[in-house]
Amino acid sequence: MTAVTQHSSMQEETTLRRILRSAAFAKIIVGIVILLVWQLSMDFFAADYVARPLGIIEALPSVIEHPRFFPAIKNTLGAVCVGLVIALFFGVIVGVLMGRIKVVDRLLIFYVVGFYAMPMVAIVPVLTLWFGSGGTTRMAIILFAGFFSIVLNMSDGARATPPEFIEVARAYRAKPWHVWFGIAIPSAMPYLLAGIRLAAGRALVGAIVAEMIVGVPRSMGNFIRLEAGNLRHDEAFVAVLVLALFGVGIELLLNQSTRIFLPWYRREGRGA
Amino acid sequence: MIDMNKKWARFATYAVGLLIGAGMWQYFGARGNQLASASLTETFSRFIRLIENGELPTAVANSMQLYVAGFSAAIIAASALGLLMSRIRFLRVGIENYVMLLYATPMVAVVPFISSLLGPFFMAKFVVVFLFGFFPVLYNTLEGGRSLRPELVEVATSFRSGEMALWRDLLIPYTLPFILTGVRQGAGRALVGVVASEFLVSSSGMGGMIRYYDGNYIIEGVFATVIVLTAIGVLLMWLGRLLEDRFAAWRGLNR
Numbered sequence: 001m002t003a004v005t006q007h008s009s010m011q012e013e014t015t016l017r018r019i020l021r022s023a024a025f026a027k028i029i030v031g032i033v034i035l036l037v038w039q040l041s042m043d044f045f046a047a048d049y050v051a052r053p054l055g056i057i058e059a060l061p062s063v064i065e066h067p068r069f070f071p072a073i074k075n076t077l078g079a080v081c082v083g084l085v086i087a088l089f090f091g092v093i094v095g096v097l098m099g100r101i102k103v104v105d106r107l108l109i110f111y112v113v114g115f116y117a118m119p120m121v122a123i124v125p126v127l128t129l130w131f132g133s134g135g136t137t138r139m140a141i142i143l144f145a146g147f148f149s150i151v152l153n154m155s156d157g158a159r160a161t162p163p164e165f166i167e168v169a170r171a172y173r174a175k176p177w178h179v180w181f182g183i184a185i186p187s188a189m190p191y192l193l194a195g196i197r198l199a200a201g202r203a204l205v206g207a208i209v210a211e212m213i214v215g216v217p218r219s220m221g222n223f224i225r226l227e228a229g230n231l232r233h234d235e236a237f238v239a240v241l242v243l244a245l246f247g248v249g250i251e252l253l254l255n256q257s258t259r260i261f262l263p264w265y266r267r268e269g270r271g272a
Numbered sequence: 273m274i275d276m277n278k279k280w281a282r283f284a285t286y287a288v289g290l291l292i293g294a295g296m297w298q299y300f301g302a303r304g305n306q307l308a309s310a311s312l313t314e315t316f317s318r319f320i321r322l323i324e325n326g327e328l329p330t331a332v333a334n335s336m337q338l339y340v341a342g343f344s345a346a347i348i349a350a351s352a353l354g355l356l357m358s359r360i361r362f363l364r365v366g367i368e369n370y371v372m373l374l375y376a377t378p379m380v381a382v383v384p385f386i387s388s389l390l391g392p393f394f395m396a397k398f399v400v401v402f403l404f405g406f407f408p409v410l411y412n413t414l415e416g417g418r419s420l421r422p423e424l425v426e427v428a429t430s431f432r433s434g435e436m437a438l439w440r441d442l443l444i445p446y447t448l449p450f451i452l453t454g455v456r457q458g459a460g461r462a463l464v465g466v467v468a469s470e471f472l473v474s475s476s477g478m479g480g481m482i483r484y485y486d487g488n489y490i491i492e493g494v495f496a497t498v499i500v501l502t503a504i505g506v507l508l509m510w511l512g513r514l515l516e517d518r519f520a521a522w523r524g525l526n527r
Contacts, residue, residue, distance in 0.1 A: 030366030247376030
């Protein structure tokens with residue numbers, strides 16, 4: 001009898017230990033601790049209007065009912081997605097040509113590196129003069145932020161096409177564009193994904209900055225700025241959460257597609 | 273057919289590329305609306321003037337002070353925190369996803385909070401730059417900690433290595449290349465943070481100059497400042513790459 005109870009309690013102990021050692025448990029505990037520290041430190045040290053977990057939960061219904069909230073999400077994230085697709089299309093073409101044709105590379109490299117390294121925020125004011133204070137300026141910034149990171153990564157990838165592939169293609173009398181679009185692009189997919197990841201992050205930042213500086217109506221940047229400016233931090237923070245989830249969503253999507261479509265690729269240097 | 277690999281041919285194509293760009297800038301800049309564009313020569317003469325009267329050097333020094341203060345604090349804090357977490361498995365596993373969340377969050381979104389909390393002062397800008405630089409470094413340090421093979425730690429502890437020695441001889445050298453990847457990623461982001469905070473928190477440095485000249489429709493002033501800013505960006509990118517490559521050999525070969 002004693003042997004049986006001992007045995008079952010031992011089994012319980014191992015399942016308990018397994019739970020305690022599991023990753024999910026660690027994540028939940030650490031998450032709770034972070035929220036607690038945040039809540040308590042704000043309760044004790046900060047003014048009433050500062051964002052804190054309970055306040056954010058309380059603010060959630062009113063934000064969701066806010067007439068400008070969902071249109072703002074749709075407006076901002078829609079523009080980012082459209083801009084990324086356009087940047088991707090042209091960025092891939094220019095990048096492949098730069099990676100495969102030396103003359104093109106030498107003609108453009110200064111501009112691509114320069115515009116890539118330029119903090120895109122800095123040109124928002126000038127773009128406002130050129131494109132007015134609305135969605136066009138924001139789109140210009142998104143394209144600007146996305147295009148050059150894709151070009152740089154794509155040209156790195158196209159340059160790294162294994163020479164054996166190209167030799168075989170040449171031996172079968174492939175035309176140059178067959179090499180560019182049939183071989184260089186697929187073999188550069190890991191670089192391209194790294195470029196897209198970079199471009200997405202930068203485009204999101206660019207879009208928000210443009211919205212904040214220009215004051216694009218019905219946009220997330222504007223929503224955050226207005227709510228935070230009116231000391232409604234809890235409400236504004238809900239919008240920040242949406243942006244964070246969008247950022248993570250893109251990251252997960254790219255990781256998943258690497259795993260599914262590029263099983264041959266081992267994660268090494270993750271592009272520029 | 274000309275051999276494009278000859279040295280002179282290479283320089284010729286670079287030169288042609290630059291000349292075409294400069295020509296286009298001059299042409300469109302001079303023909304465009306004077307309130308919204310500026311040509312190459314106008315920008316250049318304004319650039320000389322801004323250097324002579326000391327405005328640009330002062331602004332650069334001002335912005336770089338903010339950059340160095342915020343980003344170096346971010347590097348130190350993030351790498352220390354990341355290393356500590358790599359030693360405590362529970363913490364590392366527990367916090368990874370939250371760090372990823374913050375790494376992917378566009379940090380500009382929190383600028384309005386910071387400026388309304390800390391006011392239009394240096395401290396607010398410092399915090400903004402810090403946040404822009406902090407998460408790339410932390411994220412990459414944690415990735416280094418995750419890839420640290422337990423066998424190495426086992427060998428070290430079975431040779432009775434103390435915690436100090438373990439950090440000095442294993443943990444820090446192993447994670448350094450990862451930290452430097454984070455530093456390279458953060459270097460560009462922190463520069464964006466500098467300009468964003470100078471735009472959104474309070475006008476100062478190069479961001480302030482851009483806003484001032486833009487507001488007064490003196491576009492050559494804007495262009496001159498943006499070009500200096502771009503040169504700084506290229507320099508930082510190059511420095512980061514150099515630093516990363518220098519220690520890249522320290523990465524374990526068979527990961």
